[in-house]
Amino acid sequence: MPIRDILQLGHPVLRQVAQPVADPTAPEVASLVMDLADTVAHWRATTGYGRAIAAPQIGVLQRVILLRLPGRPVWPLVNPSIIDHSPETMVVWDACLSFLSIFMQVVRYPWIRVRYQDVQGTWHETHAGLEDDLAELLQHEIDHLDGILALDRLTDINTLCSREEFERQFKADSPYGR
Structure with a gap:
């Protein structure tokens, strides 16, 4: 499947x-999942960043996200939604393949519960927490499905920094340093 262009900030x-995806088993969904997997793998290989991607980032307005976590199988989630979350919030570093030159601190929940379908159409629920920064990652990708960008969750304009400055000062202590 082809590596797709990732839409950039301002698109x-x-x-x-x-x-919503009406039929998660449809061939076009399987094709979309392959395109997402190939695209995020390419970005990870060429930039060192990219653990997940949402369909809108490649111009497809369908509720599909794909996680590609190190040492785990590719994980597509169709029609994901957050159905519960921790009462508290936390501040974390965030970036996006749609504006990889910008890093910022954002507000996220430490844990969430997500309901989604797999590509066979079966519904699942998963609890995501701090392990592998899964809660933060899923919140970021599900936000994409709702037209929300990490910039919308910015805690303080003073945390906004370039990729170069982030890597110099903060990367080692962030999920991006792993």
């Missing part, structure tokens, strides 16, 4: 709400 599709 209007990134601010649109993705539509």
Whole structure:
């Protein structure tokens, strides 16, 4: 499957709400999942960043995200939604393949529960917490499905920094340093 271009900050599709997938078993969903997997793998190999991607980032307004975590199988989630979350919040570093030159601190929940379908159409629920920074990652990707970008969750404009400055000062103590 092809490596797709990732839409960049300012592209209007990134601010649109993705539509639910009617049939997760449809061939076009399988093709989309392959494109997402190939695209995020390419970005990880060429930039060192990229653990996940959402369909709107490649211009497809469908509720599909794909996680590609080190040492784990590729994990597509169709029609994911956050159904519960911790009462407390935390501040974490965030970045995005749609604006990889910008890093910032954002507010996220330490744990969430997500309901989603697999590509066979079966519904699942998963609890995501701090392990592998899974809660933060899923929140970031599900936000993409709702037209929300990490910049919208910025805690303080003073945390905004370039990729170079982030790598110099903060990367070692962040999930991106692993």
